[in-house]
Amino acid sequence: MSDTMQAIVYDDFGGTEQLVLRDVPAPTPGPGEVRIRVLRAGVNPVDWKVLSGGLRGLLTHVTPIVPGWDAAGVVDAVGPDVPEYAVGDEVLSYARKDWVQEGTFAELVTVRAVDVARKPAGLSWDAAGALPLAGLTAERVLDAVEAGSGDTVLVHGASGGVGTLAVQLARLRGARVIATGSPSGHDRLRALGAEPVAYGDGLVDAVRELAPDGVDAVVDLVGGVMEQTLAVLREGGRHASITDHGAGEHGGRWVWVRPDGARLEALAQRVVDEGIDVEIAASFPLSDVAGAFEQSMSGTTRGKIVIHVAD
Ligand SMILES: NC(=O)c1ccc[n+]([C@@H]2O[C@H](COP(=O)([O-])OP(=O)(O)OC[C@H]3O[C@@H](n4cnc5c(N)ncnc54)[C@H](OP(=O)(O)O)[C@@H]3O)[C@@H](O)[C@H]2O)c1
Numbered sequence: 001m002s003d004t005m006q007a008i009v010y011d012d013f014g015g016t017e018q019l020v021l022r023d024v025p026a027p028t029p030g031p032g033e034v035r036i037r038v039l040r041a042g043v044n045p046v047d048w049k050v051l052s053g054g055l056r057g058l059l060t061h062v063t064p065i066v067p068g069w070d071a072a073g074v075v076d077a078v079g080p081d082v083p084e085y086a087v088g089d090e091v092l093s094y095a096r097k098d099w100v101q102e103g104t105f106a107e108l109v110t111v112r113a114v115d116v117a118r119k120p121a122g123l124s125w126d127a128a129g130a131l132p133l134a135g136l137t138a139e140r141v142l143d144a145v146e147a148g149s150g151d152t153v154l155v156h157g158a159s160g161g162v163g164t165l166a167v168q169l170a171r172l173r174g175a176r177v178i179a180t181g182s183p184s185g186h187d188r189l190r191a192l193g194a195e196p197v198a199y200g201d202g203l204v205d206a207v208r209e210l211a212p213d214g215v216d217a218v219v220d221l222v223g224g225v226m227e228q229t230l231a232v233l234r235e236g237g238r239h240a241s242i243t244d245h246g247a248g249e250h251g252g253r254w255v256w257v258r259p260d261g262a263r264l265e266a267l268a269q270r271v272v273d274e275g276i277d278v279e280i281a282a283s284f285p286l287s288d289v290a291g292a293f294e295q296s297m298s299g300t301t302r303g304k305i306v307i308h309v310a311d
Contacts, residue, residue: 040129
């Protein structure tokens with residue numbers, strides 16, 4: 001077996017011009033780790049935020065960096081003391097580590113076994129690559145507002161990767177969902193079970209029309225919407241944000257998703273069993289991660305972008 005692999009790498013923070021496809025040493029799985037031969041790797045806005053250097057205050061970075069935190073593929077090597085996985089197992093993972101260095105936009109990636117989930121047979125590779133970070137985030141932010149049966153939940157930013165999953169998962173919890181998105185995406189939000197409203201100036205009035213007594217919970221997936229959130233929340237209502245670090249100062253929660261293999265495995269099974277749609281907006285080859293980042297940076301992606309690393 002070759003001791004090198006192809007990966008997208010950058011040596012300095014900046015824009016997509018920093019991204020280079022090159023040969024790098026293949027990683028070796030350490031104790032408690034598996035190595036995954038990556039077939040698909042999901043793209044998340046955090047990938048280009050890390051590239052820009054914008055997360056240097058929050059995470060430790062070691063260059064050169066292979067970006068990417070989502071992976072789906074086949075276990076091709078197992079480190080010491082990992083009895084639960086074997087070579088050939090089909091898996092997916094939200095593979096964020098304690099520091100930023102060896103990511104998933106590569107032919108191979110090592111991942112802690114506790115962060116790995118088995119891929120259900122009925123889940124497509126594209127969906128498996130797209131689901132991890134966004135799906136776990138959707139679950140955690142709904143947990144943070146205790147979204148449940150009988151609640152009316154407002155989801156800011158419902159059309160994106162996290163939003164489309166949050167809408168469906170909130171509906172499956174028995175909540176009524178009001179969802180913000182551009183009007184051109186409203187039919188799609190309706191099909192996911194939400195009552196869509198446009199974002200921007202008329203947002204508060206539109207939500208009040210649908211929920212005159214206020215909403216029970218607000219989930220913010222876009223940022224910059226605290227004023228609208230507080231204007232539509234009923235007294236005693238709950239709110240959480242995945243983008244607004246200051247949500248706690250307004251009685252809400254800031255959520256920063258953690259890897260969780262067991263929870264991801266349960267979620268992947270629910271996607272199959274309950275027909276949750278993991279919508280794929282676009283697919284790019286490993287050689288064009290820059291193109292994928294540029295699409296993600298446009299802020300107009302509906303669903304998820306995946307990198308097709310191998311068949
Ligand atoms: N804290 C965490 O753990 C965590 C985890 C995941 C993501 N995030 C962050 O959460 C954000 C969303 O992530 P994502 O993966 O869902 O992003 P995404 O897929 O790129 O979201 C794109 C969507 O955002 C919508 N949008 C843009 N501006 C909006 C506004 N003002 N109001 C409502 N919708 C708006 C657009 O909807 P239309 O097409 O309808 O205009 C577009 O479809 C990103 O900033 C990401 O970095 C944080």
